[in-house]
Each structure stands twice: as C-alpha cells, then as structure tokens.
Amino acid sequence: MEEHSNKRPLLLSTSEDHQQVSVSEHELVSLVQRTWTEVKKIWKVAGPSIFSRLSLYSLAVITQSFAGHLNDTDLAAISIATTVITSITFGFLPEVVAELAGTVAVWLIPMHMSFVFQFSLVRFLQGQLKTSVIGWVSGLALVIHLLLNWFFAKYYTIGVVGAAIMLDFSWWVSVLGLFLYAVCGGCRESWYGFSMEAFSGLWDFFKLSAASSVMLALESFYYRVLVIVAGSLGNTAVDIDALSICITSYGWEIMIPYGFLAATGVRVANELGAGNAKGAIFATKISLLISILIGTMFAIVILAFPDKLAMIFTSNNTVINMVNELSVLLAVTVLLSCIQPVFTGVALGCGWQSQVAIVNLGSYYVVGVPLGVILEQFFGLGIKGLWTGMLSGTVVQTLTLAIITIRCQWDKQAKEAYSRVVKQAISDQSSCDT
Structure with missing residues (x-):
C-alpha cells in the first residue's frame, strides 16, 4: 500500500494539467504587471531627469555646433573649453587652439559658477518629486539658447567668444528659473525661507556629498x-x-x-x-x-x-x-x-x-x-x-x-x-x- 501510494501516473489528469497551466499563466501575468508597474515608477523619475539633462547638455552642444561651422580651430577651442575646462589642458594642445581655448574658458567662468547653485537646486527639487519642473525650466533655457544662436548667426558675426557668452546666459536662465520656483511658492511644504537650521548636520552632509x-x-x-x-x-x-x-x-x-x-x-x-x-x-x-x-x-x-x-x-x-x-x-x-x-x-x-x-x-x-x-x-x-x-x-x-x-x-x-x-x-x- 505504501509503495502504491508513492507511485504517480505517467500522465496528469485533465484537471491537474489545467491547474498547472492556470498557475503558470497567473505567474506570467503577475510578472508582467510587476514589470509594468516598476517601469512606470522608474520613468517617473528618469523621464524628467533625462529631458532636463539633455536640455542642459544641449546648450553646450549647440554652441559647439555653432563654432564648428565657423572654422575647425573654433570647434577645437570651444570643445576643449566646454568638455575639459582645466588650465593644465592648454599647455598640452597646439598653440593656436590652446590660446583660443584659454580665452573661451575665461568667458565661460560664469557658467561654471552656476553649476554649484544649479545642482543644489536640482537635488532639492528631485527630493520633493518636482522633476517635471526641472524639465520645463531646462527646456525653456534650451529654447532661449536656440533662439539666441539663430538670431546672432543670422544678423551678426559674434565669433566663438560671443557663443560662450550666450552659453553663460542660458545656463543662468535655468538656475534663476529653478530658484524662483523653489522660493516663490513652488515648494510650500518644504521651503520655509532661509534659516540657520540649514547648517545643522552639515558635517554628515559634507561627508556624503564629498564621496x-x-x-x-x-x-x-x-x-x-x-x-x-x-x-x-x-x-x-x-x-x-x-x-x-x-x-x-x-x-x-x-x-x-x-x-x-x-x-x-x-x-x-x-x-x-x-x-x-x-x-x-x-x-x-x-x-x-x-x-x-x-x-x-x-x-x-x-x-x-x-x-x-x-x-x-x-x-x-x-x-x-x-x-x-x-x-x-x-x-x-x-x-x-x-x-x-x-x-x-x-x-x-x-x-x-x-x-x-x-x-x-x-x-x-x-x-x-x-x-x-x-x-x-x-x-x-x-x-x-x-x-x-x-x-x-x-x-x-x-x-x-x-x-x-x-x-x-x-x-x-x-x-x-x-x-x-x-x-x-x-x-x-x-x-x-x-
């Protein structure tokens, strides 16, 4: 009897077969639903972040494209100044390119000053799940930059230094836009004005941010x-x-x-x-x-x-x-x-x-x-x-x-x-x- 009870039929019955298929289908449907739910959660953060990053990076790309169609030296200079930006670079490059890159880098100092404020504002707004706002402001800066480049390319000859100045202006547009949104009512539940409490836990914050x-x-x-x-x-x-x-x-x-x-x-x-x-x-x-x-x-x-x-x-x-x-x-x-x-x-x-x-x-x-x-x-x-x-x-x-x-x-x-x-x-x- 014990030996007989341990034996299983070679073929499953119709009801058992149907039950296994139903379980398998249920698991598949569950996996698809979980995947779709997770995809939506990821894109909710990634989508606006990607749009914002592409818009802001495109400011430099547009400037490089503008300079590249002026001449090859301008392309090399603006590329170095916007992608590398370090004084030690200039000594390593062909003399004419190095000199022009150094000039452009000086004019791009305001843009690099804006990074500190911009990234802080971006992280603050991301923490409030205001990622769509970051995207809209970045898109606005990109549109302004495109219009500026089109206008000056059509009506004026401003050269690579002028292109750098336009890049400075467009970056600061995004910074001011994010700042005004944060302090003028866009984050009512988290922004209560400037306070010394901002310096509490500063050392722990510094260690994490430094790493x-x-x-x-x-x-x-x-x-x-x-x-x-x-x-x-x-x-x-x-x-x-x-x-x-x-x-x-x-x-x-x-x-x-x-x-x-x-x-x-x-x-x-x-x-x-x-x-x-x-x-x-x-x-x-x-x-x-x-x-x-x-x-x-x-x-x-x-x-x-x-x-x-x-x-x-x-x-x-x-x-x-x-x-x-x-x-x-x-x-x-x-x-x-x-x-x-x-x-x-x-x-x-x-x-x-x-x-x-x-x-x-x-x-x-x-x-x-x-x-x-x-x-x-x-x-x-x-x-x-x-x-x-x-x-x-x-x-x-x-x-x-x-x-x-x-x-x-x-x-x-x-x-x-x-x-x-x-x-x-x-x-x-x-x-x-x-």
Missing part, C-alpha cells in the same frame, strides 16, 4: 581625459576635432543613462528604506534592462550614420572621415556606458559612494589611462589605441560594480536601511513634541 562628488567626478571626467592625452601626445588638430565630436556625442547620449542612474538610486533607496530587499533587486534589473535596450539602439544609430553625426559639428571632410573611423569605438563606449550608471545608481541608493570612488579611481586612472598611453605610444595605434585602452578601464569598472552588486547582502541592507528610517522618524517626532 558622491569624487565618485561622479572621476567618472564624468574620464573620457574628457582622451582630449588632454591626445593633445599631449602630439596629435593633430584634425584628430582633436574628431575626438571632440565623438566625446561630445558620447556625453550627449550618456545623459540618458544618467537619468536611469538617478532613477535607480531613488528606487533602490525607497525599497531598502521600506525593508523590501526583493523590490530593490527587481528595480535594479528593470532599470538595467531598459538602459541596455536604449544603449543598443543608440549604438546601432552611431554605426549606421557616423557621417551624419559629424556633420552636425563640422563641414570638413577630413574630420568627418576621422569620425567615421572612430565610430565603432564610440558605439562600444556608448553601449558599455549604459550599463555602469545603473550600478552607480545602486551604489547611491545603498550608500556605497566611497567604495565606488575607489573602484573608479583604480579602473579608470590605474588601468585605463596607462594602458591607453601604452597602446598609443608603444604599439603605434594612435587615438584608436588610446581610446581602446581607456575603454578597458570602463570594462573593469563595470565588471567590478556588477560583482559588488551581485554579492550584496540585500536582506541585510534592507534591515539596516529600514532601521535608519525608523530611528529618524522617532527623532523627528521627538523634536516636534519638544
């Missing part, structure tokens, strides 16, 4: 180093022009993954704060999938139309041909750079900023840059070798962050985050009672 700043600075500046090293190794103005176009195009596209960086950070932090480890993992997977799909699409476009991309910035056929030669490296860089911002977003959500800063420093500046110089100088591969070496740094960084994310003890992270949220809520309640 984040170093982490993002090492990352965002990395491919700008290509221009510096290319100039220092004696490459021609044509090489620098082509490289500047590629780096500008890369910077334009990476504004989209950076939007997913922000969205992933918010979603992971929210889920961990709620004690939901599985929710944080699921949000990471969905964000990574979307970002890879978008990166693949852009990589295909770059490979299909490299000449059209170059013609946005220049009419010089020699530069256009050089961009065509670099298009494969640009496409691979774009694809890889759609993966690692998501892992960086996970790091922001988990509070791993200092760890990622160390990973970025080692991957980029201990592996990538030295290997690129070796391939360029000792193997005679030129700019392609330099870029290939630096691309290897991105591969190392992406793999390292992927391993850290996979090995993360998510349940432990969720418990710790939830505990911090509860303690903070109790502390806030005590303060209100007193």
Whole structure:
C-alpha cells in the first residue's frame, strides 16, 4: 500500500494539467504587471531627469555646433573649453587652439559658477518629486539658447567668444528659473525661507556629498581625459576635432543613462528604506534592462550614420572621415556606458559612494589611462589605441560594480536601511513634541 501510494501516473489528469497551466499563466501575468508597474515608477523619475539633462547638455552642444561651422580651430577651442575646462589642458594642445581655448574658458567662468547653485537646486527639487519642473525650466533655457544662436548667426558675426557668452546666459536662465520656483511658492511644504537650521548636520552632509562628488567626478571626467592625452601626445588638430565630436556625442547620449542612474538610486533607496530587499533587486534589473535596450539602439544609430553625426559639428571632410573611423569605438563606449550608471545608481541608493570612488579611481586612472598611453605610444595605434585602452578601464569598472552588486547582502541592507528610517522618524517626532 505504501509503495502504491508513492507511485504517480505517467500522465496528469485533465484537471491537474489545467491547474498547472492556470498557475503558470497567473505567474506570467503577475510578472508582467510587476514589470509594468516598476517601469512606470522608474520613468517617473528618469523621464524628467533625462529631458532636463539633455536640455542642459544641449546648450553646450549647440554652441559647439555653432563654432564648428565657423572654422575647425573654433570647434577645437570651444570643445576643449566646454568638455575639459582645466588650465593644465592648454599647455598640452597646439598653440593656436590652446590660446583660443584659454580665452573661451575665461568667458565661460560664469557658467561654471552656476553649476554649484544649479545642482543644489536640482537635488532639492528631485527630493520633493518636482522633476517635471526641472524639465520645463531646462527646456525653456534650451529654447532661449536656440533662439539666441539663430538670431546672432543670422544678423551678426559674434565669433566663438560671443557663443560662450550666450552659453553663460542660458545656463543662468535655468538656475534663476529653478530658484524662483523653489522660493516663490513652488515648494510650500518644504521651503520655509532661509534659516540657520540649514547648517545643522552639515558635517554628515559634507561627508556624503564629498564621496558622491569624487565618485561622479572621476567618472564624468574620464573620457574628457582622451582630449588632454591626445593633445599631449602630439596629435593633430584634425584628430582633436574628431575626438571632440565623438566625446561630445558620447556625453550627449550618456545623459540618458544618467537619468536611469538617478532613477535607480531613488528606487533602490525607497525599497531598502521600506525593508523590501526583493523590490530593490527587481528595480535594479528593470532599470538595467531598459538602459541596455536604449544603449543598443543608440549604438546601432552611431554605426549606421557616423557621417551624419559629424556633420552636425563640422563641414570638413577630413574630420568627418576621422569620425567615421572612430565610430565603432564610440558605439562600444556608448553601449558599455549604459550599463555602469545603473550600478552607480545602486551604489547611491545603498550608500556605497566611497567604495565606488575607489573602484573608479583604480579602473579608470590605474588601468585605463596607462594602458591607453601604452597602446598609443608603444604599439603605434594612435587615438584608436588610446581610446581602446581607456575603454578597458570602463570594462573593469563595470565588471567590478556588477560583482559588488551581485554579492550584496540585500536582506541585510534592507534591515539596516529600514532601521535608519525608523530611528529618524522617532527623532523627528521627538523634536516636534519638544
């Protein structure tokens, strides 16, 4: 009897078969619903962030395009001044380009002063879930910049310095727009005016922001180093022009993954704060999938139309041909750079900023840059070798962050985050009672 009871029929009955199919269909429907819900949550943060970043970055792109159709020297100068902006660069470049880049950089000082105020305002409004406002204000600045460039290109000859001044003005339009919205009634529940309470907990804020700043600075500046090293190794103005176009195009596209960086950070932090480890993992997977799909699409476009991309910035056929030669490296860089911002977003959500800063420093500046110089100088591969070496740094960084994310003890992270949220809520309640 016992032996007989353990035996199972070779074929399931119709009712059992139907039950298994129903369970399977239910799980599939549930997965689709969860995915769609998560996609909407991610895009709610990523969408406005992407639009805002693209609009603001396009201010510099439009200026570079305007300068590139004046002459190639102006293109190199404005590209260096807007993408690198560092005094040490000028000594490494061809003399005429370096002198003009230095002049442009001086005129762009007001734009760089605006960054401090702008990024603070952006983070404040993102914390209030006012991301759509950031997008509208950034779009307004972009429209104003387009109109200014069209007007002066049609009626006046203002040169590259005039283009820099217009860029300054447009950036400050976005800063003033965000500031007026925040202090003039747009954030009634969180803005109570200027107060000395803003300085409370300043040291903790400084430690966290310093780690984040170093982490993002090492990352965002990395491919700008290509221009510096290319100039220092004696490459021609044509090489620098082509490289500047590629780096500008890369910077334009990476504004989209950076939007997913922000969205992933918010979603992971929210889920961990709620004690939901599985929710944080699921949000990471969905964000990574979307970002890879978008990166693949852009990589295909770059490979299909490299000449059209170059013609946005220049009419010089020699530069256009050089961009065509670099298009494969640009496409691979774009694809890889759609993966690692998501892992960086996970790091922001988990509070791993200092760890990622160390990973970025080692991957980029201990592996990538030295290997690129070796391939360029000792193997005679030129700019392609330099870029290939630096691309290897991105591969190392992406793999390292992927391993850290996979090995993360998510349940432990969720418990710790939830505990911090509860303690903070109790502390806030005590303060209100007193």
